[in-house]
Amino acid sequence: MSRLDRWFEGLARQSARKVSRRSWLSRFGGVLVGGATLPLLPVARAAEKHAVGEDGVQGPQGDPTRCEYWRHCAIDGFLCSCCGGSHTTCPPGTEMSPVTWIGTCRNPTDGKDYIISYNDCCGRTFCGRCMCNRNEGERPLYHWYRNNDLNWCSGAKAQTYSCSTAIVVKVAKEAQPEK
Amino acid sequence: MSRLDRWFEGLARQSARKVSRRSWLSRFGGVLVGGATLPLLPVARAAEKHAVGEDGVQGPQGDPTRCEYWRHCAIDGFLCSCCGGSHTTCPPGTEMSPVTWIGTCRNPTDGKDYIISYNDCCGRTFCGRCMCNRNEGERPLYHWYRNNDLNWCSGAKAQTYSCSTAIVVKVAKEAQPEK
């Protein structure tokens, strides 16, 4: 039984490392911090495994359909890249909310910190795909513009939440003060 | 590896037999026909394992929270017994639809066939518990009163479907003609 035990234990550990960051649905789901590698999905993304992404980065940090994509450091929601949009574009039939929260994320290509605006796409119900929750520098409700828990569709025509984008605003003057 | 293989195979078979009848959500879910035993749930129902049910029958056929309960032979929906109601009573806050479909089910206690009326409970969304789909004598849409696929809340104040009951109408004159 010991070989079996070891095998299971290995699987369990492997899963534990992988789980949670894309944990499916929770807009408030769990996240493991650090360099955890997420599962490749068996479909389209498997083929993109070694692709160079939009920002010239190889691997998950360059792939906007992955939670580990560098711009997603303070996102909380479904990734529009998996929902018929892209990381800068809303899916058909939705509206991009003009008000938003921001994060400060480091671009691995140039080593610079960028202000990222996580504009929600609104007016249609949960996309339900590629849930991603990361909270680097995220702050509670009363610290509005750093809070990713709010339904930011409050600025759109209909406040139904569908998915979130990650748009470059500008280079940050300093690495974010919030840890 | 062969012991491991056999073990897994056994588990898989065991699951295959058990699965599907209470398959969670689908109002049109899969059903295995025959005497398949359903899993005991770990909570309240575990204690009722050997209990005598409302109709004096021991085991699942006497337990209205189980799909195998004798009256459920042509039901399709969430069992009101698991939803805050009982097999003859709607949960709080819902309304029992007066129009309905029927089944003809054999009572294991007296060996008699009874006409069962599956009145839906309406006006609140899916209960979401104890999904059960059995189709003994069930017939397509055009054969209304034997069809369990329809949302029978069409006769209630609000047509939102919540769960289904299984109410004795009377002894059937004959075993049902529909097989």
Place this chain on the structure above:
Amino acid sequence: MVPRAELAVALCFGLVAIARPAGADLPPEEVGRVMRLPETVGEHWIWVPDRLFRHSVLFDGDTGRMLGAIDVGAQISPKIPLWSRGRSEIYNVDTVYSRGHRGERKDYLVIYDSRTLDAKGDIEIPPRSMDTGTGIALVGMLDGDRFVLVLNHSPGTSVSVVDVEQRQLASEIQTQGCAGVFPAGPDRFGMLCGDGTVMTVHLTDDGRLDHLTRSERFFDPVVDPVTEKGVRDGTTWWFVSFEGMLHEIDFSGDTPAPKPAWSSFTESERRDGWRVGGAQHVAYHPGTNRLYSVVHEGGPGSHKDPGREIWVYDLPAKKKIDVFEAPNLMAAFLGPQAGFDASGVTGKVLNFLLPNLGVHSIAVTGDDAPLLFYRHADLGAVGVLDALSGEHLRDIDEAGLSGTLLVVP
């Protein structure tokens, strides 16, 4: 005006970014852009409606990519989206309540622009559209894309005819004793009736009842009923009975004409307990005249059971020509949910450990290199087979949580 990006533009964006001079900052990006669909409807697109998320998602079967979604109402099952290529519109029938799940009910035929997926308007229709667990044969669009049919239940039956050209209800036709709407031309549709007949509803030019005709009785609704899960080729519809009899109905004449039925099972297959079953359990490919049928081994009352095999028939030859196996979707469903790699070791173990629940519903695309899609009603993953060879091509994961329909636009 909301700026809109073509899919192609977005896909090229990476190249532009990579060409940026070294050392320069990433430029600020435009806010407010919304994707639109490609101009041409893809041949391998598929709608996957979901009752819990309350939307129908459009996927590209070649890549597994989600293209977009339209929302649905508060029903047990979303209705089938109807796509007018001529008018570049999509129609969907929704039920809404003034307080969410209670209060005043209103039913709408919602009109979407099929390039932007924007809801550009709606037509209020009688608040009694029928709702079922499968959502099959409840709505339909007549050839010419002018009239949309909506089956009603209140609890008697009728059919609302909606004129999407004039944007108004054309008529409501009483059809007591018959159910299902089966479009069979620009001016007619069929319905199955409780007395074992089929009816043709003939419409006038403006969408009102012209006259009704009935076939002779061709099936026994008590002993061996046909299911309402029919498939169409022009003016012909095929229906399958619980016992696997194939009934072909010709709607080209004034009166619907059933042809002699034949059995999809040999005597020995029948003895072995093979039966049809599932939800949307038959599919048809016009180019090859192939019929696909989900089968399982079971007894009476198993007509809604999912099957693990899909049998392929040559209809003109009246014979079975192939058997497809549908691989387990369990790992593809649970993987993204529980956070493991469906194609890795854990996925393989789970696909082995957990049973293959089988297939409730199938759909086949209409082109010359057709795909066959399959789903189990409770698993949020859709399997994709080569419809000619049966080869398993891919799984579409994160495809919802619960639903029975698969709709080729």
Place this chain on the structure above:
Amino acid sequence: MVPRAELAVALCFGLVAIARPAGADLPPEEVGRVMRLPETVGEHWIWVPDRLFRHSVLFDGDTGRMLGAIDVGAQISPKIPLWSRGRSEIYNVDTVYSRGHRGERKDYLVIYDSRTLDAKGDIEIPPRSMDTGTGIALVGMLDGDRFVLVLNHSPGTSVSVVDVEQRQLASEIQTQGCAGVFPAGPDRFGMLCGDGTVMTVHLTDDGRLDHLTRSERFFDPVVDPVTEKGVRDGTTWWFVSFEGMLHEIDFSGDTPAPKPAWSSFTESERRDGWRVGGAQHVAYHPGTNRLYSVVHEGGPGSHKDPGREIWVYDLPAKKKIDVFEAPNLMAAFLGPQAGFDASGVTGKVLNFLLPNLGVHSIAVTGDDAPLLFYRHADLGAVGVLDALSGEHLRDIDEAGLSGTLLVVP
């Protein structure tokens, strides 16, 4: 009138049926009966809100039985149901759209009879109630059960004060820069502010703004912010910071008074990486002055991570007195879904094979033999511990699909 059955009657029904004379047919049964809740609110009842099913389910923690449910609106998170024992009513804030997920938005405070769970009326309120992923500190009821508070976001903040006695909106109070509503008496509530202070909103007798008072700055919102997941004992609220500092605020005076903060972690625990985190990650039991806190090992930015341990503190003694482990809910969640016995071999294998995802949210009942409930936001099962000993008593299965709240009525 709809006939209604008492729970007790239904439970006795079995005995009556068994006493039937042998050979007699089962009698015809009454149609139309609807259950009502017991007169007394159970001490171990728990609300489990779900964003996908769009309802909040009331369970009995002693048996795992579902007692009933109330529906919710089209939001990311259902709001916390508010229970007035004095008035035998439940209040819930819902958002509805005229076309399901789009169109005109209206917000309602819906009034339920707490014995029948019938929606007996509603009060339209400003259509800007705040919606978040957790649903925490967005609504509240003041002592005396007359005024319900609703936090708004449009995108500036305000608070709607609803007079449920007069069945009307009493006022809307501007509260720019502060968020969360923390009831602290019949005439006041607290709010946390972006400048590191806390504010008391004092109301007049008729629910309008009397005056606002602010504490001195007691935390740094950039360096170590407190979360809005506070717990209450009378006029005192405790808030926990990201770094685990416990802040006690006394709202009994005119101006809110923060007491000196203390750390819930020792230096060595902090060095080992222990942190607070989750969604509703703290709970409080007034009788024993115990605070329960979900902890995990992590770094900065992990403040929403679920934890596998629940640490128990004696607040007056300012020390940790116990550590509870939360058993894996994976099998209890997947069992009913995939059709296996969660407590059997397959369940045990799965609980071993699949990781323990940990706990996002906890709640403790207020009685002398308290239960501690826990859930992970994505698993439809709720674990039940003895809140004094930490013993795992049972799991409540089929408890939804997605949500963060656990509400003791």
